[in-house]
Amino acid sequence: MDKLMIEGGYPLEGTVQIGGAKNSAVALIPAAILADSPVTIDNLPAISDVELLAELLREIGGEVQLSDHEMTIQPENMFSMPLPNGRVKQLRASYYLMGAMLGKFKKAVIGLPGGCNLGPRPIDQHIKGFEALGARVTNEQGAIYLRADELKGARIYLDVVSVGATINIMLAAVLAKGQTVIENAAKEPEIIDVATLLTNMGAKIKGAGTNVIRIDGVESLHGCRHSIIPDRIEAGTYMILAAAIGQKVVVDNIIPYHVESLIAKLREMGVSVEERDDQVLISNHKAKTGVDIKTLVYPGFPTDLQQPFTTLLTQAEGSSIVTDTIYNARFKHIDELRRMGADVKVEGRSAIINGASALQGAKVRASDLRAGAALLIAGLMADGVTELSGLEHVDRGYENLEEKLVGLGARIWREQMSEEEREQVKS
Numbered sequence: 001m002d003k004l005m006i007e008g009g010y011p012l013e014g015t016v017q018i019g020g021a022k023n024s025a026v027a028l029i030p031a032a033i034l035a036d037s038p039v040t041i042d043n044l045p046a047i048s049d050v051e052l053l054a055e056l057l058r059e060i061g062g063e064v065q066l067s068d069h070e071m072t073i074q075p076e077n078m079f080s081m082p083l084p085n086g087r088v089k090q091l092r093a094s095y096y097l098m099g100a101m102l103g104k105f106k107k108a109v110i111g112l113p114g115g116c117n118l119g120p121r122p123i124d125q126h127i128k129g130f131e132a133l134g135a136r137v138t139n140e141q142g143a144i145y146l147r148a149d150e151l152k153g154a155r156i157y158l159d160v161v162s163v164g165a166t167i168n169i170m171l172a173a174v175l176a177k178g179q180t181v182i183e184n185a186a187k188e189p190e191i192i193d194v195a196t197l198l199t200n201m202g203a204k205i206k207g208a209g210t211n212v213i214r215i216d217g218v219e220s221l222h223g224c225r226h227s228i229i230p231d232r233i234e235a236g237t238y239m240i241l242a243a244a245i246g247q248k249v250v251v252d253n254i255i256p257y258h259v260e261s262l263i264a265k266l267r268e269m270g271v272s273v274e275e276r277d278d279q280v281l282i283s284n285h286k287a288k289t290g291v292d293i294k295t296l297v298y299p300g301f302p303t304d305l306q307q308p309f310t311t312l313l314t315q316a317e318g319s320s321i322v323t324d325t326i327y328n329a330r331f332k333h334i335d336e337l338r339r340m341g342a343d344v345k346v347e348g349r350s351a352i353i354n355g356a357s358a359l360q361g362a363k364v365r366a367s368d369l370r371a372g373a374a375l376l377i378a379g380l381m382a383d384g385v386t387e388l389s390g391l392e393h394v395d396r397g398y399e400n401l402e403e404k405l406v407g408l409g410a411r412i413w414r415e416q417m418s419e420e421e422r423e424q425v426k427s
């Protein structure tokens with residue numbers, strides 16, 4: 001078990017390269033199950049969620065080669081084996097195995113997913129979609145059993161705009177008979193990325209990226225090569241970090257349009273953001289003013305950037321209110337920020353931040369992936385050394401974290417935790 005040592009107070013400068021999107025990758029890999037021949041996915045992020053999914057595909061008979069940012073999946077010998085527990089519990093996106101295996105084999109047994117604990121994360125809309133397509137779905141001892149004689153296209157209205165449910169229903173519907181219409185679908189760029197892969201595999205999908213997606217089922221799907229879109233959340237994290245402690249930082253290999261809501265808020269705070277074709281330059285010389293943010297479905301402000309942005313707001317003059325309308329309990333990082341000297345309180349689904357506060361290095365723990373990013377940024381700004389544990393969460397979503405930060409001039413390194421520290425974490 002490792003911890004991250006962060007010596008704060010060194011301004012960052014330079015260029016950071018952004019990798020492929022985690023939230024696309026984790027859906028694209030299960031999507032390969034649907035093909036009859038090899039699928040190659042490149043620009044893959046080197047993160048633990050990707051490795052776990054590769055292992056899960058191997059468990060069901062897939063041949064998977066994973067090399068530098070590229071994965072080739074040979075699905076020809078895959079079969080529907082129950083995956084009740086184990087690895088599926090270590091990531092949220094294992095729920096995409098439900099849609100993909102149901103679509104391909106018309107049956108699947110998948111344990112309830114894990115991932116970040118952000119309060120309740122129901123999957124009722126996924127199940128509603130599978131049932132509408134003709135599946136019988138039961139929950140037996142913590143695993144979801146899905147069975148269907150055949151899948152038939154249906155009109156499915158999502159009661160909640162859900163990224164996971166939209167993608168999962170697409171996965172189940174591409175090989176179903178007839179037309180499926182998903183209404184009130186989520187519009188995130190990762191949904192378009194998954195639809196692009198499926199279309200290159202031979203699927204017929206229209207409307208991905210709008211709130212009505214139409215899928216005409218096909219008999220079979222074939223392999224193809226696909227390159228993943230840049231990770232807008234990794235990009236956003238480095239943009240926030242640059243606004244917090246950067247001088248001039250270029251965040252490269254991104255689609256600036258995907259981070260428009262963040263750019264707008266940074267500018268409102270007084271941070272200078274220059275948009276270029278596939279990069280942004282963040283220059284940070286002025287005092288920052290507090291702003292309010294409300295997380296919303298895309299293209300609104302992403303909930304996954306709410307936690308890192310809260311850290312930035314501790315450095316802004318005046319008070320700011322952060323409201324998370326997607327996950328109203330996504331505030332586990334706040335207690336740790338307070339330990340570092342931030343003036344933040346949580347009231348209902350909002351955090352109220354009074355700035356600017358000088359932060360002090362402390363021993364803190366990441367309760368989830370983006371809480372880790374929030375505390376990392378706090379550590380980089382703080383006076384003294386911060387020891388960040390809970391890296392198993394951070395490694396789910398940020399590739400080559402230390403290398404990228406050291407490249408920008410940060411003083412950051414990993415150390416093994418002592419026996420005593422490990423015991424403290426367990427208790």
Ligand SMILES: CC(=O)N[C@H]1[C@@H](OP(=O)(O)OP(=O)(O)OC[C@H]2O[C@@H](n3ccc(=O)[nH]c3=O)[C@H](O)[C@@H]2O)O[C@H](CO)[C@@H](O)[C@@H]1O
Pocket residue numbers: 023026092093120121122123124125126127160161162163164165186303304325326327
């Ligand atoms: C692997 C992946 O892509 N994870 C992302 C995905 O998570 P995830 O797929 O869990 O998020 P959803 O978009 O499904 O959830 C959005 C909202 O809908 C609710 N809901 C969702 C499904 C459902 O069946 N019933 C229901 O009520 C959720 O509780 C939440 O309030 O989108 C989230 C919202 O952008 C991001 O924070 C996660 O990083």
Ligand SMILES: C=C(OP(=O)(O)O)C(=O)O
Pocket residue numbers: 022023091092093114115116117304369370397
């Ligand atoms: C919450 C997240 O991921 P997951 O849904 O995989 O837990 C995230 O990426 O911030």
